[in-house]
Amino acid sequence: MPAVISESILEGEKVRLRPVEESDLPHFVRWLADREIARWLERLEKAPTLEQEYEWWHDKRADPESVLWAIDTLDGRLVGTTELRLTLRADRAEMGIAIQDKTQWSKGLGTDAVRLVVDYAFEELDLNRVELTADEDNARAVRCYEKVGFVREGLLRQHRLVDGRFGNSVIMSILRDEWEPLERGDDE
Amino acid sequence: MIAPPPVLQGEKTRLRPLLEDDLPRLVHWFNTPDVRYWLHASERPDATLETITQRFVTNWDAEASIFWIIETLDEKPIGNLRLLDIDPHHRRCELAISVGDVDHLGRGYGTDAIRRSLAFAFGDLGLRRVDLLTDADNERGLRCYEKCGFVREGLLRKRRLRFGQPVDMVMMSVLREDWMEA
Secondary structure, eight states: OHHHHTTOOEEOSSEEEEOOOGGGHHHHHHHHTSHHHHTTOTTOSSOOOHHHHHHHHHHHHHOTTEEEEEEEETTSOEEEEEEEEEEGGGTEEEEEEEEOOGGGTTSSHHHHHHHHHHHIIIIISOOSEEEEEEETTOHHHHHHHHHHTOEEEEEEEEEEEETTEEEEEEEEEEEGGGOOOOOOSOOO | OOOOOOOEEOSSEEEEOOOTTHHHHHHHHHHSHHHHTTOTTTTSOOOOHHHHHIIIIITOOTTTOEEEEEEETTOOEEEEEEEEEEETTTTEEEEEEEEOOGGGTTSSHHHHHHHHHHHIIIIISOOSEEEEEEETTOHHHHHHHHHTTOEEEEEEEEEEEETTEEEEEEEEEEEHHHHHHO
């Protein structure tokens, strides 16, 4: 099942999610060199090289528990990535998202992408819970998740080291019975 | 090749590396209904020698995790304790413990083993935070973790399945600074 999943293309009101391609990687490398973006991402203590980003992409493609998408605007401009990490035996997934092109922040692209991913998790994969952790100081992200319907469940103390300082993470989730399915234009 | 974890001596227990002889024991423990009930992975198929070997030997990530068998001071193996996702950058890890020999439950062995492993995590590994997840209805576990210094940080709704039914879980952690004071 998961092997087919990663080919899914999802279209929302503002963004389209599609599989990441090798030609996307140099854009990620360029954007992630900027601490203003990378500081919010738990996996990145320093800017990745193109080789490291290639390895990351390669590992994700081989991982049956990961569904990774590139986020494009509807006119085809790459702006970031989003991922579901599945734990199928518990009917849940953890999600992550990054609008890496900061000229595209505050336009609702992230919110639209999160909605598509959550809808996919509940309606297509039949999961029961989608969770995520966010840097407590990342007010923009937390607001976006709350808008989509995520609920705060706890505060993880000293959970991440960012630029030499330990910070807290918020853990949030949304359950299937809290989700109103998106209307789909793509049903045949 | 990564060296096996050191033997740690507690007051009531000893933590030692996994030996080949332990594998059938783990199979038995993990399939004991009263033990499996509380396992995060209760939904995995019944354990076999093959799946246990795969999980804890072949596929074991010895760079980012430590597996100890918990034994009594007279060398009777009674359970296991694991440090998982050891993250040297964020300086944290997750702790998982399961006493598989049900005759040794509720007698302070788990508490002793956890305390000893925390001393190792904060002292030898230099970590800042150790966290764990436990079922919200696991009163014995919650009491034991609180006794060891873990603090409740959140309630994760329907976080796992137990024999097909969703179960809430509690996120807990202990920080190095709190642990040093205690």
